[in-house]
Amino acid sequence: MKFDVLKFLNIHLSPDLQELASEEILDSLSRYLIIRTIELLPNDQLDIIQEPENLFEYAQKNISNYSSKVEKFLEDFKQEYAKETGIN
Amino acid sequence: MESVEKKQEPGGLLVDAARRVVKERFDALAEGKKELASKLIFAQKGIRIVVLAGVLMAAGCGQILPPQEPPTPTPTTTTSETQKTDFSIRTIGDLRFEFSPDNSPISYETTDGKKVIFDQKELEETRKKALLLHEPEIFKITRISESPASEETKGSTEHPVLSELPSDVMTESELKEKGIEIIQAKNTNFYIRKGAFGKDAPLEDFASGKNKLKIILLDAPYVSDIFMSDPRIQDARAAYLGRTPETKIDIDEFKNKKIKEIRDLIDKAKKSANPEDIIDKKLRLYDFQQLSRTDLLTLAAYPKKPSVGLYAYTSEKEFIFIAIGKPAKTSQDMVIVANAYGKFDFFYSTVISREDAPAISSSDSFPNPANYKLNPSASPDNPNSYPYASRSPGFSVQHELAHSNFIGTRIRTGGLKIVTNPNDPFHFNFVFSNNLPTLEPNRSEYDTDMRAANRQRLAWQIWKESGYKNNSGYHFAFSLPQGGYILTEDMSNPRELL
Numbered sequence: 001m002k003f004d005v006l007k008f009l010n011i012h013l014s015p016d017l018q019e020l021a022s023e024e025i026l027d028s029l030s031r032y033l034i035i036r037t038i039e040l041l042p043n044d045q046l047d048i049i050q051e052p053e054n055l056f057e058y059a060q061k062n063i064s065n066y067s068s069k070v071e072k073f074l075e076d077f078k079q080e081y082a083k084e085t086g087i088n
Numbered sequence: 089m090e091s092v093e094k095k096q097e098p099g100g101l102l103v104d105a106a107r108r109v110v111k112e113r114f115d116a117l118a119e120g121k122k123e124l125a126s127k128l129i130f131a132q133k134g135i136r137i138v139v140l141a142g143v144l145m146a147a148g149c150g151q152i153l154p155p156q157e158p159p160t161p162t163p164t165t166t167t168s169e170t171q172k173t174d175f176s177i178r179t180i181g182d183l184r185f186e187f188s189p190d191n192s193p194i195s196y197e198t199t200d201g202k203k204v205i206f207d208q209k210e211l212e213e214t215r216k217k218a219l220l221l222h223e224p225e226i227f228k229i230t231r232i233s234e235s236p237a238s239e240e241t242k243g244s245t246e247h248p249v250l251s252e253l254p255s256d257v258m259t260e261s262e263l264k265e266k267g268i269e270i271i272q273a274k275n276t277n278f279y280i281r282k283g284a285f286g287k288d289a290p291l292e293d294f295a296s297g298k299n300k301l302k303i304i305l306l307d308a309p310y311v312s313d314i315f316m317s318d319p320r321i322q323d324a325r326a327a328y329l330g331r332t333p334e335t336k337i338d339i340d341e342f343k344n345k346k347i348k349e350i351r352d353l354i355d356k357a358k359k360s361a362n363p364e365d366i367i368d369k370k371l372r373l374y375d376f377q378q379l380s381r382t383d384l385l386t387l388a389a390y391p392k393k394p395s396v397g398l399y400a401y402t403s404e405k406e407f408i409f410i411a412i413g414k415p416a417k418t419s420q421d422m423v424i425v426a427n428a429y430g431k432f433d434f435f436y437s438t439v440i441s442r443e444d445a446p447a448i449s450s451s452d453s454f455p456n457p458a459n460y461k462l463n464p465s466a467s468p469d470n471p472n473s474y475p476y477a478s479r480s481p482g483f484s485v486q487h488e489l490a491h492s493n494f495i496g497t498r499i500r501t502g503g504l505k506i507v508t509n510p511n512d513p514f515h516f517n518f519v520f521s522n523n524l525p526t527l528e529p530n531r532s533e534y535d536t537d538m539r540a541a542n543r544q545r546l547a548w549q550i551w552k553e554s555g556y557k558n559n560s561g562y563h564f565a566f567s568l569p570q571g572g573y574i575l576t577e578d579m580s581n582p583r584e585l586l
Contacts, residue, residue: 011102020213020220021102028106031129035113038121038128046121052128077109084105 005029008074009081029077036073037063103221126348180434182232183422192432193424196230204230211426218426224363226370227432230422245556247453249572253565256282266297271320273305273412275569278485284563290489290543291563300405301492303485310394311409314385324407327400335389339381342388346376367425371437397484399491408488453574454562455483456548457541471532476541485564486540493539 005011005026006018013021034052037059041049045062049055059066117125176187184197192215195205211227218225243249257279263270266285270278285295294301304324308315314335316325350373357365379387398409423435457476460483466473476483547561562575 013102017216017220020217024103024220025106028103028110031110032113034128035110035117035125038125039117041121041124043120046124049124049128055128080109080112081105084108085102 009078029074032077033070033073036069036076040069101222180422183230185434196422215426215430215432218428219430222428223358224367224370224428224433225426226367226374226423227426228422228424229371229374229437230424232420232422232436234419243450243453243572243574246456246552247450248556249450249453249568249574250565251572253279253567253573254281254559254575257565258282266291266294267300268294269300269302271302271304271318271324273307275307276305276412277567278303278305278410279565279567279573281560281563281565283560289563290486290493293493301408302405303408303410306409306411307414308411309386309413310391310396311398311411312389312391314389315411323402323405324400324409327402327405327407328398328409330402331400337385337388339384339388343384347373350376363427367423367435371423397488399488406492408485408492410484410488450568450572450574452483452566454548454551454556454559455544456552457544458548460541466534466537468532468534471534473534474537475534476537483540483544486543487536490536490539490543 004022006013006022009025011021011025030052034055037055038046040059040063041055045058049058063069114122114125114129178185178187182199186194186196188194192211193206194208195203197203206228214225214227258266258281260270263280268280268291270280272278280291283289284291286292291301293299302321302324304321306315311328312335313325313328313332314337316322316328350369354366354369354373357369394411396411396413400407400409421437423437425433425435427433460476463473463475466475547563550558550561559575565573565575567573
């Protein structure tokens, strides 16, 4: 199964713009996931995270049901994005 | 949803909407966590695909689609007649550009007849990105001209540039006999005339050959240990670090911080919707990203008050550092920008060399201190003040040699002892002999600056009163990077301020 961010967000673009739009929106999506994951971090663990890789490794090891939480984050992003664009 | 091809704005709006979602979440984040989020978001760009793929796999969402190859364009055939009619040639600045029928640049020809063809795939990608983001995107920056600061190589009657060195310039081996070693710069050499060792002359104390002095010309805008990697000057570096803390810079951290600052400016410019401001800030980012690690280190370590000359010493040797800098230069770039509507605009951008180093210059020849700017706030009561604003290498030599006269004399007479910490051999402590309290050396920058200027004043007087013929008062010479030699310095009584 492949993750197509444009398909996921119901965005339809002409083929020549798909790659670039996908890249830019994925960039925002990854930022969003970083922020949402940081929300879950205990304050006393903030100092140990130096890179995004550390954050996700930490989250997968220490936050219970992190995978399902990521799924929810993705759905949240989709909904918030829909509010901004009117795309459903 | 309409395709972007039919209407240009929605692509940009789609991307902006995603950014707004992120911003709202970021704003809602607890204050204590925002710093970490900023740091990770900034670091995330280059590894986005890898990280996100890992997270999505964990969430059972599979993997990111690999970048798709753009569809192969259908070949079109045009007759040569059509090409002749539709392709146009226009001269912009000094360059002749060829444009396609849709007004996109195809190539340009330089003044010397060289033809440069633009990568049409890259051009098209830039155009699409500008359309999608609905903001100007830089396509190409072409250096059109680069010229050193206009430098008069002949000088004037009063301040001539010599075509050859005076005959009494000392050779390397002659200087070695005097205990003096010079580490030359890449494009500039420093020379000493025999008169510099005469009675009351600045190097009188070195005439016997018993004392040691190393003069180091640094190809740098200021004196710092970051420019002292040359194996030949490690003794000088150690002496320098005896009085100045070692520079410790995280170049990557500095680079990331600066890039973030410039990107913030770009974001701010985007909000103002001023295309020229956006281009200006993007050019700034481009320029910054072109900097080498050495350039970055130079910028990162730039002191608030940079020293262009510095005097340091150990119990065995004295050292004088002179930052020679690089000649200023002015460059002109042709900047081609895809605008928010998919058309190409042309700009000329003039770049003035950032480095404000006091590069050796023909204007330093036969200096007359009356031409130096005076610092009105300097005072003898403030020993850290400098009455003369000159930062020329010639004046710096005078200034640092005056330090040698003031401080080095104390070392040579045994009034100043240097204690080395065995655990830290590159740092020294300075103590005074117990029974010689009156031998506290004069470390005043004010007095040192005054001595340097007084020396030059007298040299100038001899030079002027001889009808610009007797240059014997100027004991030192520099070669200029562009050719020729200049004389600097002195003929005063070095004891006058002791």
